[in-house]
Amino acid sequence: MTATDRTETQTHTVRLELVDEPGELLRALKPISENGGNLMSIYHERGNLTPRGHIPVEIDFSCAPHQFETIVDALRGEGVNVIQAGTERYDEELTVLLVGHLVDTDLSDTLQKIEACANASLKDLSLSAPKGTEEASSALLRLAARSGTTEETLSTLRSIADGKDLHVVEPLTEGSR
Amino acid sequence: MTGRLAVIGAGAVGRSVVELAGEYGYSVTAVADSSSAAIDSEGLDAEAVLDRKDETGSVGNETPEAALDAAYDVLIEATPTTLGDAEPGFSHVEAALERDRHAVLANKGPVAERYGDLMDLVDASEGDIRFEATVGGAIPALSTIEDVGATNITAARGVLNGTANFILTRMAAEGLDYEHVLAEAQDLGVAEADPTFDVEGTDAALKCVILANVLGQGDREFTLSDATVEGITNVPGSALELAAESGRTVRLVGEASPGAVRVGPRLIPENGTLAVSGTQNIVQLETEHAGQLNISGRGAGGPETATAVLSDVGRLF
Numbered sequence: 323m324t325a326t327d328r329t330e331t332q333t334h335t336v337r338l339e340l341v342d343e344p345g346e347l348l349r350a351l352k353p354i355s356e357n358g359g360n361l362m363s364i365y366h367e368r369g370n371l372t373p374r375g376h377i378p379v380e381i382d383f384s385c386a387p388h389q390f391e392t393i394v395d396a397l398r399g400e401g402v403n404v405i406q407a408g409t410e411r412y413d414e415e416l417t418v419l420l421v422g423h424l425v426d427t428d429l430s431d432t433l434q435k436i437e438a439c440a441n442a443s444l445k446d447l448s449l450s451a452p453k454g455t456e457e458a459s460s461a462l463l464r465l466a467a468r469s470g471t472t473e474e475t476l477s478t479l480r481s482i483a484d485g486k487d488l489h490v491v492e493p494l495t496e497g498s499r
Numbered sequence: 500m501t502g503r504l505a506v507i508g509a510g511a512v513g514r515s516v517v518e519l520a521g522e523y524g525y526s527v528t529a530v531a532d533s534s535s536a537a538i539d540s541e542g543l544d545a546e547a548v549l550d551r552k553d554e555t556g557s558v559g560n561e562t563p564e565a566a567l568d569a570a571y572d573v574l575i576e577a578t579p580t581t582l583g584d585a586e587p588g589f590s591h592v593e594a595a596l597e598r599d600r601h602a603v604l605a606n607k608g609p610v611a612e613r614y615g616d617l618m619d620l621v622d623a624s625e626g627d628i629r630f631e632a633t634v635g636g637a638i639p640a641l642s643t644i645e646d647v648g649a650t651n652i653t654a655a656r657g658v659l660n661g662t663a664n665f666i667l668t669r670m671a672a673e674g675l676d677y678e679h680v681l682a683e684a685q686d687l688g689v690a691e692a693d694p695t696f697d698v699e700g701t702d703a704a705l706k707c708v709i710l711a712n713v714l715g716q717g718d719r720e721f722t723l724s725d726a727t728v729e730g731i732t733n734v735p736g737s738a739l740e741l742a743a744e745s746g747r748t749v750r751l752v753g754e755a756s757p758g759a760v761r762v763g764p765r766l767i768p769e770n771g772t773l774a775v776s777g778t779q780n781i782v783q784l785e786t787e788h789a790g791q792l793n794i795s796g797r798g799a800g801g802p803e804t805a806t807a808v809l810s811d812v813g814r815l816f
Contacts, residue, residue: 417745419738419766448744450737460738462745489733491742494656494752494765494773 331384333362336394337406339376347379353396359383378405414472416442416465418479422488425455435482442467442475502816503542505529505569507591508577509558512605512632515805516575517545523809530558531566533578540570567594573812577605580705582723585609592617592628599625603811605632605804611705614712615720629814632807634706635659636798639807640782641713642814643794647786649714654756654785659706661778661798662690662697663731663751667764668776671739671748677732689778699730700762703753707762710755721760729763742766748774 340346347366354361362382372378385393397404424432429449437444442465451459467475476492483490502525506513509532520527526542537548537559552558567574574595578588585608592609595602597620604610609617610630621628634640635657644652658664662684669680681698684690696702704726711721731751742748750773752765767773772793775781780798783791797803 417747417766419742419749421733421735421738448741450741452737458733458735458737460735460741462741464745489729491734491738491749491764491766493747494767 419491427486505571511801513577515801529566529569531563536561536566596624604630629811637803657782660703707753707755726760
């Protein structure tokens with residue numbers, strides 16, 4: 323068992339910021355492949371800029387757990403700015419309803435709080451406020467959460483909602499097949 | 500065994516038990532409502548008793564207490580559910596067990612609020628109790644758990660309140676708001692004038708508490724105060740619309756595991772097993788070795804609930 327544990331590959335996501343110059347992306351990819359990482363996807367967010375005016379890039383790769391730190395160290399050693407280095411991808415999708423006075427309680431602040439502390443990223447949002455801001459409105463949120471953190475994400479979501487007198491209609495994660 | 504029943508409580512369930520008992524081969528020797536009782540150790544004429552109740556408002560000339568002392572084999576406790584000390588239902592069951600008689604409950608109070616006390620009484624008695632009718636009306640939820648074995652079941656969940664389910668189903672189908680559909684449900688007799696018990700999730704929570712008590716097998720006793728409960732009053736029509744756009748819907752789902760009881764509106768797949776419509780109920784059991792078991796059916800109503808009561812009577816003999 324221990325032997326396989328050491329070699330079992332996991333998918334990792336790193337977020338980098340790159341200067342918009344030729345060869346920059348290749349410079350960032352080399353430390354990954356050279357240290358045993360298997361590239362899975364590269365998302366080059368052209369048109370988006372980080373606060374420092376660089377281009378954010380999200381890279382998914384798989385490697386054995388013990389190789390991950392080596393790769394991040396190698397990236398930093400090459401002078402690449404690693405913004406975020408997760409050990410797991412956001413690979414659990416979570417759909418929740420948020421109900422209440424969403425607009426009056428500053429929806430964008432609510433969403434920022436969710437992204438900041440809920441260990442999740444917002445993939446999609448639909449808002450329905452048929453009666454304007456007078457009555458309760460609803461939002462359906464599609465969140466990507468790190469695998470195994472669904473419960474934690476939901477509990478954070480509940481406390482954010484509580485603070486604004488909103489209600490969360492949670493998904494039934496079991497038994498709804 | 501002749502099967503003599505003393506029916507305490509003459510609401511929809513009690514009346515239906517009196518009406519159907521003969522068909523099941525039992526005789527009714529006592530019927531009590533809140534102010535009177537009819538007693539005949541040779542067996543009452545069901546129709547005559549119910550006619551009298553309709554005409555005069557009382558079932559007979561005796562006091563309700565006299566019904567507890569009547570000759571019977573099984574006491575049917577069908578008075579309205581009360582919380583806290585679960586009286587007077589609890590005392591009715593106690594009276595039966597102290598006489599070494601059996602009791603069948605349709606009243607959720609004693610099993611949800613005083614499960615431990617009730618089991619102590621059973622231990623000290625030659626009589627036994629059953630309470631299939633307290634969870635999911637006609638659905639044989641508790642007897643299925645008994646058959647499968649509580650230790651082989653890891654959790655139970657389900658849609659256990661027909662009123663709340665009717666309201667959510669109509670809201671989703673018609674794009675109407677809660678208040679509007681509630682008024683409609685009241686007109687149809689699906690919701691009571693005071694719907695609090697149903698729409699705030701209390702009724703579903705009591706059923707889940709009973710499920711948890713049965714699944715827990717005495718290791719841990721639950722009461723309503725241990726349950727996390729949220730009703731459907733905060734779910735606007737717009738929430739159901741958004742849910743439908745993504746192939747989902749909202750149902751008031753109750754969950755009972757040996758460790759926790761929770762009731763609240765939940766997002767579930769629109770065509771999933773738990774998305775029963777109208778006043779239908781469903782109980783889903785998660786088994787250790789055999790996946791899920793789903794039983795759906797009518798969760799309320801006089802004859803439906805009386806069916807569960809009379810099946811329980813049959814199991815006692």
